[in-house]
Amino acid sequence: MLIQRRSFLKMGALTSAALLLPRFLKAFESGTPLPRSNRVLVIIQLTGGNDGLNTIIPITNDLYHTARPTLRMRTGETLSLTPDAGLHPALPFFKNCYDAGELAVLNNVGYPQPDKSHFRSMDIWQSASASTEYLQTGWIGRYLDAVCHNCDHPTQALELDSMLSLAMKGEAKKALAVKDPQRLYRTTREPLFQQLQKAHRHTDETADYLYQTLGNTLSNADYIFKESKVRPTTQTYPATALGKDLKQVASLIGSDINTQVYYLSIGSFDTHSGQAGRQKTLFTQLNDAVEAFVKDLKDQSRFEDVLLMTFSEFGRRVAQNASSGTDHGTANQMFFMSGALAQKGLLNPLPDLKNLADGDLIFTEDFRDVYATVLRKWLQADPTRILGGQRRMYDFV
Numbered sequence: 001m002l003i004q005r006r007s008f009l010k011m012g013a014l015t016s017a018a019l020l021l022p023r024f025l026k027a028f029e030s031g032t033p034l035p036r037s038n039r040v041l042v043i044i045q046l047t048g049g050n051d052g053l054n055t056i057i058p059i060t061n062d063l064y065h066t067a068r069p070t071l072r073m074r075t076g077e078t079l080s081l082t083p084d085a086g087l088h089p090a091l092p093f094f095k096n097c098y099d100a101g102e103l104a105v106l107n108n109v110g111y112p113q114p115d116k117s118h119f120r121s122m123d124i125w126q127s128a129s130a131s132t133e134y135l136q137t138g139w140i141g142r143y144l145d146a147v148c149h150n151c152d153h154p155t156q157a158l159e160l161d162s163m164l165s166l167a168m169k170g171e172a173k174k175a176l177a178v179k180d181p182q183r184l185y186r187t188t189r190e191p192l193f194q195q196l197q198k199a200h201r202h203t204d205e206t207a208d209y210l211y212q213t214l215g216n217t218l219s220n221a222d223y224i225f226k227e228s229k230v231r232p233t234t235q236t237y238p239a240t241a242l243g244k245d246l247k248q249v250a251s252l253i254g255s256d257i258n259t260q261v262y263y264l265s266i267g268s269f270d271t272h273s274g275q276a277g278r279q280k281t282l283f284t285q286l287n288d289a290v291e292a293f294v295k296d297l298k299d300q301s302r303f304e305d306v307l308l309m310t311f312s313e314f315g316r317r318v319a320q321n322a323s324s325g326t327d328h329g330t331a332n333q334m335f336f337m338s339g340a341l342a343q344k345g346l347l348n349p350l351p352d353l354k355n356l357a358d359g360d361l362i363f364t365e366d367f368r369d370v371y372a373t374v375l376r377k378w379l380q381a382d383p384t385r386i387l388g389g390q391r392r393m394y395d396f397v
Contacts, residue, residue, distance in 0.1 A: 059085065
């Protein structure tokens, strides 16, 4: 059978994506159920380096107001958290969660010898490496390696994207990257792929592997699509990319799919100029999508089972630049949202603006300690196997 170049390339893209499919999906075809864990981690990456100082605002700090003559926010312009801290006004639902004890904020999160390159800092955060290390695996990928080292069916992690992030790649196991289960299903139903599967007779080792991968994709795409339709949500979500992604996640949480980690992103927060308007737009999208998601989870009685965590690869410099924006900085804050938080509110002090390193914030909390806490206390995994060494444990979960 002759295959046209376009069809061959299409097949190659599909089989490449198929390499990311967890092997455990085959178990469902034989009717073998997998043990279900109620705990779910949802990670939202604020891509581009969000400005933390204009997210949790030190409203009574004169140094903040001096460093940002036009970007600063005053007391009456923010959502009050404490007498000294305000929240960006485009995040009213986060404020509601804060008041209800469903939100925790960790300030000054970073790592030693910070790197201000988007790509390098993102690699550090996603791989959970030191700034002097270069790892080829991610912290969630190594989590999959660790918990499924001696089991036939790895625990699934899912990224709502067309490509898999470093965070989701392990040595032996990888998460699944899929933007639209319905589109994947439709693609695998096309006659070309059905014919290729039936006509496969090949002795070449590489070709044989690709054909087997294609066959697994065809069989698993049907399962993923059906599970994504088990509990169609009745909650209204905003028609934004993040809104659509979180709607998909909520539907999957309501199904029997055994997914414990979901990974999403929104951005870009790289606000070198015109920061005020761009940050407001992105925060509005984040706020509205998360609000619909949390309401959906509460309707399912699942909010206590879900931990939503945000991060950004770095913060911004303390002083604004000449273009009404801020340049690449260092430490930042992380948000944690759940109906089962053990510690709420601001978990530690606001950034110390008197003690800077060449105009940048100095981190006090290592992001790998946060990962270790989430791994041990939320996902019930051993962080020493995944991150290496002993890490500090927080009390927010």
